[in-house]
Amino acid sequence: MTKPADRISRRQVDKFEERRRQLADAALQTLSELGYARTSLREIAQNSEFSHGVLHYYFRDKVELITYCVRQYKARCVLRYDGIVHDAEEPDALARDFAEGLAATLVEDALLHRLWYDLRSQSLFEESFRADVADIDESLERMIWRVVGRYAELAGIEPTCSSSMAYATFDGLFQQALLRHLAGSELATDDLKAGARHLLSHLVCA
Amino acid sequence: MTKPADRISRRQVDKFEERRRQLADAALQTLSELGYARTSLREIAQNSEFSHGVLHYYFRDKVELITYCVRQYKARCVLRYDGIVHDAEEPDALARDFAEGLAATLVEDALLHRLWYDLRSQSLFEESFRADVADIDESLERMIWRVVGRYAELAGIEPTCSSSMAYATFDGLFQQALLRHLAGSELATDDLKAGARHLLSHLVCA
DNA sequence: AGAAAATCTTGACAGTTGTCCAAGATCCTC
DNA sequence: GAGGATCTTGGACAACTGTCAAGATTTTCT
Numbered sequence: 001m002t003k004p005a006d007r008i009s010r011r012q013v014d015k016f017e018e019r020r021r022q023l024a025d026a027a028l029q030t031l032s033e034l035g036y037a038r039t040s041l042r043e044i045a046q047n048s049e050f051s052h053g054v055l056h057y058y059f060r061d062k063v064e065l066i067t068y069c070v071r072q073y074k075a076r077c078v079l080r081y082d083g084i085v086h087d088a089e090e091p092d093a094l095a096r097d098f099a100e101g102l103a104a105t106l107v108e109d110a111l112l113h114r115l116w117y118d119l120r121s122q123s124l125f126e127e128s129f130r131a132d133v134a135d136i137d138e139s140l141e142r143m144i145w146r147v148v149g150r151y152a153e154l155a156g157i158e159p160t161c162s163s164s165m166a167y168a169t170f171d172g173l174f175q176q177a178l179l180r181h182l183a184g185s186e187l188a189t190d191d192l193k194a195g196a197r198h199l200l201s202h203l204v205c206a
Numbered sequence: 207m208t209k210p211a212d213r214i215s216r217r218q219v220d221k222f223e224e225r226r227r228q229l230a231d232a233a234l235q236t237l238s239e240l241g242y243a244r245t246s247l248r249e250i251a252q253n254s255e256f257s258h259g260v261l262h263y264y265f266r267d268k269v270e271l272i273t274y275c276v277r278q279y280k281a282r283c284v285l286r287y288d289g290i291v292h293d294a295e296e297p298d299a300l301a302r303d304f305a306e307g308l309a310a311t312l313v314e315d316a317l318l319h320r321l322w323y324d325l326r327s328q329s330l331f332e333e334s335f336r337a338d339v340a341d342i343d344e345s346l347e348r349m350i351w352r353v354v355g356r357y358a359e360l361a362g363i364e365p366t367c368s369s370s371m372a373y374a375t376f377d378g379l380f381q382q383a384l385l386r387h388l389a390g391s392e393l394a395t396d397d398l399k400a401g402a403r404h405l406l407s408h409l410v411c412a
Numbered sequence: 413a414g415a416a417a418a419t420c421t422t423g424a425c426a427g428t429t430g431t432c433c434a435a436g437a438t439c440c441t442c
Numbered sequence: 443g444a445g446g447a448t449c450t451t452g453g454a455c456a457a458c459t460g461t462c463a464a465g466a467t468t469t470t471c472t
Contacts, residue, residue: 019419035331037243040459051421053462062460114330121324124388125241134389160408164382165401169409172378176370182330183340195371202366203375203409225449246429257451259432268430 020058023048024069031069032111036122041065063128070119070129073112074136080105081143091155095200098147099193106177106192113178141167148204159204166204173199226264229254230275237275238321242328247271269334276325276335279318280342286311287349297360301406304353305399312383312398319384347373354410365410372410379405 026048031039041062045052059065084101088094106113116136123133145163152159159166173195181188232254237245247268251258265271290307294300312319322342329339351369358365365372379401387394 015418035328037328038331041461042459052460053422054420056461057419114327118327118331120385121320121327122241122243124320124385125244125324130389137385161401161404162397164397165379165404168378168382168401169375169405170378172374172376172381173371175378175381176374179326179330179340179343183336191368191370195367195374198367198371199375199409203405221448247431248429258430259452260450262431263449 016058020068021072023050023055023058024065024072027065027069028073028112028115031066031119032115035115035118036066063126067129067132070132070136073116073119074132074139076112077116077136078139078143080109081140085143085146085150088150088154091151094147094151094154095197098151098200099196102174102196103177103189103193106174106181106189110178110182113174114182117175117178137167140171144170148200151200152205155205157205161204169199169203170196222264226274227278229256229261229264230271230278233271233275234279234318234321237272237325238317241321241324242272269332273335273338276338276342279322279325280338280345282318283322283342284345284349286315287346291349291352291356294360297357300353300357300360301403304357304406305402308380308402309383309395309399312380312387312395316384316388319380320388323381323384343373346377350376354406357406358411361411363411367410375405375409376402 023044027039027044030044030047034043041055042052044065045055055065059068081101084098084105088097119129120133120137123129141163144167148159148163148166173192177188177192177195180191229250233245233250236250236253240249247261248258250271251261261271265274287307290304290311294303325335326339326343329335347369350373354365354369354372379398383394383398383401386397
């Protein structure tokens, strides 16, 4: 029922958006390998199947490209973490699965997490990223709070700390585990699991 | 009793080291303003009273300069935090003073802390910084553990978590507070204080 | 098929970067 | 104060950066 012009423009828009996603994927890969400071547009293009000039056809400038990347990264995050929140019937099972999920993504997506902490640091210097980074941070905080809330519910108790504090401590735990994991420590994942369960039972729900 | 040659060389060494410190100071200031990604040698030199060429007289290359900076930063850290650990007689007083100290440095040294988290992220990409950064991390962990140990001692109880976990959670708390403080939030310091006391009483010492 | 629109490549540009070096300035010792 | 060691300058260099535009190529529509 759409008019021809609509179909055309919609297909064009779709293709346009698809290519943006494609290029942002290459950018995300390059960023996660090299970090923000060492990633150039030519390097990104080399990780795609296009030449460097095309980036300015799909993105106004470098900032817009990276901002788009950050948004795309956020989508992945939410997707990834949503699998962790899970409808267990026992608080212990929830704690175990949550800890396992954290440890799994720590290892599997280590480079992406490394990039996240890099970009979050950059956002403290580069005004342009701040809003998007804060947005991701908030969605991560909500994700943690869903886990905590469900855990408290199953255990029949009330959380003893705020949402932001829960996120801050879990994030600290995860970041430290990432540092040690990337430094080659074998204990990082087990410590993260133990730490997460300890945190859940002792801090957020006393 | 030292021979003339010794006196000369020692004085030269001293002067040499003093200038290195001086240049590293300028570098540290520039880094804390612009962040690692945007700091160039010429920018550093402009923040000192020398020209850019002199940097390669005192440092082999940029990596050596920044590594030297990181070490100098560490010295400041230890100094700063040592004032916080304090010989209170009451656990509550210790918790209060510790929380106050954290909140104070959060505000006063916000730019230096921002730089620290930036450099720690960089160390995950740039192999050269990793050792020094890990060194600072360990000394911060020991600092936290001294506070926790003293608190437990005064309260007549035992810490319920490991040293690394205590550091991870406090660091997460602090980092989140820094993010919010730099974003202009007025609540950041108060939340940090409350969070630190809560952490001390509920987590590390149940 | 052929015109029109879109997509993509290539090369150039101006600016910045880390690095190095020759020459000058400054300091110290005799 | 001369002479030599030490320190500092400023410029040159090649490599790299983001950006842009003209032209080649492909796709789309009639």
